[in-house]
Amino acid sequence: xxxxxxxxxxxxxxxxxxxxxxxxxxxxxxxxxxxxxxxxxxxxxxxxxxxxxxxxxxxxxxxxxxxxxxxxxxxxxxxxxxxxxxxxxxxxxxxxxxxxxxxxxxxxxxxxxxxxxxxxxxxxxxxxxxxxxxxxxxxxxxxxxxxxxxxxxxxxxxxxxxxxxxxxxxxxxxxxxxxxxxxxxxxxxxxxxxxxxxxxxxxxxxxxxxxxxxxxxxxxxxxxxxxxxxxxxxxxxxxxxxxxxxxxxxxxxxxxxxxxxxxxxxxxxxxxxxxxxxxxxxxxxxxxxxxxxxxxxxxxxxxxxxxxxxxxxxxxxxxxxxxxxxxxxxxxxxxxxxxxxxxxxxxxxxxxxxxxxxxxxxxxxxxxxxxxxxxxxxxxxxxxxxxxxxxxxxxxxxxxxxxxxxxxxxxxxxxxxxxxxxxxxxxxxxxxxxxxxxxxxxxxxxxxxxxxxxxxxxxxxxxxxxxxxxxxxxxxxxxxxxxxxxxxxxxxxxxxxxxxxxxx
Amino acid sequence: xxxxxxxxxxxxxxxxxxxxxxxxxxxxxxxxxxxxxxxxxxxxxxxxxxxxxxxxxxxxxxxxxxxxxxxxxxxxxxxxxxxxxxxxxxxxxxxxxxxxxxxxxxxxxxxxxxxxxxxxxxxxxxxxxxxxxxxxxxxxxxxxxxxxxxxxxxxxxxxxxxxxxxxxxxxxxxxxxxxxxxxxxxxxxxxxxxxxxxxxxxxxxxxxxxxxxxxxxxxxxxxxxxxxxxxxxxxxxxxxxxxxxxxxxxxxxxxxxxxxxxxxxxxxxxxxxxxxxxxxxxxxxxxxxxxxxxxxxxxxxxxxxxxxxxxxxxxxxxxxxxxxxxxxxxxxxxxxxxxxxxxxxxxxxxxxxxxxxxxxxxxxxxxxxxxxxxxx
Numbered sequence: 001x002x003x004x005x006x007x008x009x010x011x012x013x014x015x016x017x018x019x020x021x022x023x024x025x026x027x028x029x030x031x032x033x034x035x036x037x038x039x040x041x042x043x044x045x046x047x048x049x050x051x052x053x054x055x056x057x058x059x060x061x062x063x064x065x066x067x068x069x070x071x072x073x074x075x076x077x078x079x080x081x082x083x084x085x086x087x088x089x090x091x092x093x094x095x096x097x098x099x100x101x102x103x104x105x106x107x108x109x110x111x112x113x114x115x116x117x118x119x120x121x122x123x124x125x126x127x128x129x130x131x132x133x134x135x136x137x138x139x140x141x142x143x144x145x146x147x148x149x150x151x152x153x154x155x156x157x158x159x160x161x162x163x164x165x166x167x168x169x170x171x172x173x174x175x176x177x178x179x180x181x182x183x184x185x186x187x188x189x190x191x192x193x194x195x196x197x198x199x200x201x202x203x204x205x206x207x208x209x210x211x212x213x214x215x216x217x218x219x220x221x222x223x224x225x226x227x228x229x230x231x232x233x234x235x236x237x238x239x240x241x242x243x244x245x246x247x248x249x250x251x252x253x254x255x256x257x258x259x260x261x262x263x264x265x266x267x268x269x270x271x272x273x274x275x276x277x278x279x280x281x282x283x284x285x286x287x288x289x290x291x292x293x294x295x296x297x298x299x300x301x302x303x304x305x306x307x308x309x310x311x312x313x314x315x316x317x318x319x320x321x322x323x324x325x326x327x328x329x330x331x332x333x334x335x336x337x338x339x340x341x342x343x344x345x346x347x348x349x350x351x352x353x354x355x356x357x358x359x360x361x362x363x364x365x366x367x368x369x370x371x372x373x374x375x376x377x378x379x380x381x382x383x384x385x386x387x388x389x390x391x392x393x394x395x396x397x398x399x400x401x402x403x404x405x406x407x408x409x410x411x412x413x414x415x416x417x418x419x420x421x422x423x424x425x426x427x428x429x430x431x432x433x434x435x436x437x438x439x440x441x442x443x444x445x446x447x448x449x450x451x452x453x454x455x456x457x458x459x460x461x462x463x464x465x466x467x468x469x470x471x472x473x474x475x476x477x478x479x480x481x482x483x484x485x486x487x488x489x490x491x492x493x494x495x496x497x498x499x500x501x502x503x504x
Numbered sequence: 505x506x507x508x509x510x511x512x513x514x515x516x517x518x519x520x521x522x523x524x525x526x527x528x529x530x531x532x533x534x535x536x537x538x539x540x541x542x543x544x545x546x547x548x549x550x551x552x553x554x555x556x557x558x559x560x561x562x563x564x565x566x567x568x569x570x571x572x573x574x575x576x577x578x579x580x581x582x583x584x585x586x587x588x589x590x591x592x593x594x595x596x597x598x599x600x601x602x603x604x605x606x607x608x609x610x611x612x613x614x615x616x617x618x619x620x621x622x623x624x625x626x627x628x629x630x631x632x633x634x635x636x637x638x639x640x641x642x643x644x645x646x647x648x649x650x651x652x653x654x655x656x657x658x659x660x661x662x663x664x665x666x667x668x669x670x671x672x673x674x675x676x677x678x679x680x681x682x683x684x685x686x687x688x689x690x691x692x693x694x695x696x697x698x699x700x701x702x703x704x705x706x707x708x709x710x711x712x713x714x715x716x717x718x719x720x721x722x723x724x725x726x727x728x729x730x731x732x733x734x735x736x737x738x739x740x741x742x743x744x745x746x747x748x749x750x751x752x753x754x755x756x757x758x759x760x761x762x763x764x765x766x767x768x769x770x771x772x773x774x775x776x777x778x779x780x781x782x783x784x785x786x787x788x789x790x791x792x793x794x795x796x797x798x799x800x801x802x803x804x805x806x807x808x809x810x811x812x813x814x815x816x817x818x819x820x821x822x823x824x825x826x827x828x829x830x831x832x833x834x835x836x837x838x839x840x841x842x843x844x845x846x847x848x849x850x851x852x853x854x855x856x857x858x859x860x861x862x863x864x865x866x867x868x869x870x871x872x873x874x875x876x877x878x879x880x
Contacts (some may be wrong), residue, residue, distance in 0.1 A: 002835050003867045004870065004871060006829075006830045006834060007831035007847060007864065007867045007868060008828070008871065010840045010847075011871075013840045014841060014844055015839065024876070042567035043570030043571070043572065044569070044573060045683065128724075187803075187826070188825065188826050190803040191806070211820065220564070231563075233565055240568050258872075351874055354869070355874055357869075359866055359870065394869075440716055475608045
């Protein structure tokens with residue numbers, strides 16, 4: 001947490017309502033996201049109990065597993081969920097756009113939009129991962145065959161989970177995390193993990209402070225937990241007797257449908273409050289304008305979606321249990337690069353995020369007090385346009401002469417070199433900068449390319465410039481220090497063993 | 505009874521002392537700086553009932569489903585004289601246990617007192633230790649004892665395995681799954697510290713009987729279901745770090761007299777009912793008693809301490825209630841209002857707050873500058 005966010009938390013305590021910590025929204029919100037709220041049975045390894053899912057606030061589909069210990073019922077649940085998810089995904093496969101690459105010489109295609117899964121909290125992301133793991137290796141033939149949609153569901157869920165690990169992706173978003181990027185509440189981050197309490201701070205009911213509303217939202221009777229874990233008291237007092245009644249009905253083969261309906265009602269009552277909160281959270285986020293880089297990052301999600309669809313169409317294997325050394329290293333490298341550019345992009349898009357860097361001396365905002373836009377440097381072999389500007393700022397300046405800075409407001413984050421830094425007695429700092437590019441090819445700058453006197457401008461050491469990808473050996477050349485070349489990929493394809501893998 | 509013992513008994517009052525178990529002892533290692541918790545735990549006050557009585561009930565509970573599953577898994581692992589477990593210990597962990605006898609130390613008649621059971625466990629375990637060349641043995645549900653703040657707490661580990669080369673291993677059976685070699689780190693951490701409690705108790709027992717305590721291995725064996733199945737798998741966990749933490753914490757608790765010295769002599773959390781079943785003291789009196797002992801609330805308490813909701817309410821407006829990192833960011837300033845007033849230049853900071861104040865002021869200036877452009 002940065003000092004600014006902490007200060008916003010302090011303000012939230014005093015004001016009694018959550019405080020904004022960004023000026024724009026940094027996550028993409030699809031026009032038609034799929035809200036997915038899974039519940040699991042306590043004590044079991046990610047055994048689904050129920051889920052509420054749908055892309056329309058007025059049309060939620062409830063899926064339940066009346067007896068989560070029953071293997072067939074679990075796979076029936078997986079098949080139903082697959083049906084909904086795959087239908088939703090397929091609805092994005094009609095619109096294709098052309099993307100010009102290689103300076104416009106080549107054309108590639110990608111889907112114009114992509115699916116987006118929204119879950120209430122990081123636990124929902126964890127459920128997605130584990131449910132993907134428990135379904136993607138299933139076989140549709142041999143012993144214990146499952147519906148063909150089940151392993152497909154597993155691959156898609158795994159895809160969504162892997163995207164969720166990728167910084168800046170909005171393919172699978174945990175709602176509490178999306179909210180905490182944009183609002184600071186007057187409670188701790190630990191308590192922010194509860195969706196109901198978080199929303200209570202953002203929009204407390206009339207006449208209540210955020211703290212009072214959040215305390216009320218912690219009552220599991222009126223606001224059941226957003227899952228995947230259920231409230232233990234609900235388990236003991238409501239769910240267990242209803243489940244036992246269902247089991248008895250199955251054993252005696254009487255009134256099975258009625259007992260199942262009763263379970264459905266019970267589980268719907270646990271899920272519906274969270275369902276409403278999810279859509280409330282979506283509309284709160286939608287009210288924020290999107291940051292300038294959000295469409296660019298969503299385009300990367302669309303690329304990933306397009307690539308994964310093609311991979312599946314070619315009959316690709318399910319994602320392995322564990323990545324090999326080279327694949328893992330590449331993935332980590334990609335994620336590190338994505339994280340760096342995600343941080344920079346948010347700062348460029350949002351002065352409130354940039355403020356964190358101003359506080360630590362990695363950026364400053366000031367006024368241009370003097371400019372020499374036509375200055376020519378003729379010390380070298382060729383005369384070059386090197387305008388100087390002087391900027392006065394009240395921010396702490398920690399950069400030293402020679403440092404290259406970038407300006408988010410100027411086209412392409414125009415570069416500038418620090419020539420001198422002078423602390424003044426009134427607490428301000430004067431910085432002289434030399435502009436080194438982005439002014440056109442002639443010896444007079446193109447209009448608007450040199451900041452004019454009186455302009456407020458930000459300079460930072462952060463840059464989203466191209467980072468060359470790292471060099472990695474091929475799979476076959478995995479060094480012995482990393483276990484040597486892994487077994488051929490086919491070996492990690494599902495085997496009869498996987499199909500038999502017990503799912504207690 | 506010692507002076508401290510009498511004092512603690514008076515603080516507890518008429519209610520029966522709540523007994524410690526491995527979970528509550530393990531919980532002592534979180535937030536060791538909380539005096540309120542130390543006093544209540546040492547005195548054996550039933551915090552759960554106390555919290556409910558002052559109207560801030562704890563919100564933990566265990567789902568019946570989880571308990572059923574845990575018991576079923578333990579029964580499965582121990583079925584047929586621990587056949588499954590032995591295979592795991594031999595194959596996976598290279599524990600050489602060629603021939604094995606199995607001793608179930610759970611109460612035979614069901615009515616044995618804990619002292620009796622403890623004596624029997626002690627006799628069997630020390631005999632095994634004496635016969636280093638004897639065959640391996642699995643002791644099921646032995647009863648161990650650990651002194652916690654002057655009180656004897658009885659502990660019941662799932663299993664203790666004895667290897668023929670003279671090493672004891674604590675075996676902990678847990679029903680959370682290990683999927684593709686990974687388990688929930690929070691659950692593993694709490695299993696490790698609980699196992700460390702057993703190791704410590706076991707070492708005390710053997711140490712008292714004149715054996716080298718180190719014959720109880722610091723490697724404990726954790727048995728969990730593998731992937732999504734019921735198939736057990738075993739891993740070794742080194743609990744040396746947890747042992748050190750526990751020892752330090754338990755020795756701190758023996759210094760409870762220093763804490764008690766600063767408290768009012770009349771302090772009592774007695775809310776035992778009178779003959780008509782009506783508690784003898786009002787909730788307000790108990791709240792006053794609680795307020796007499798300083799707490800150190802942090803949001804992490806919500807997951808481990810029964811009184812957390814009371815303390816959270818009390819800590820409203822404190823920077824600590826926003827989390828440790830928020831408290832640190834605000835330079836340890838205690839009240840949120842104070843921090844804001846300093847940040848907004850309405851209050852001069854104390855000498856030791858200068859550095860934090862400078863950062864807070866810079867942050868407040870930036871926020872004021874930027875918030876003008878943001879509505880709501």
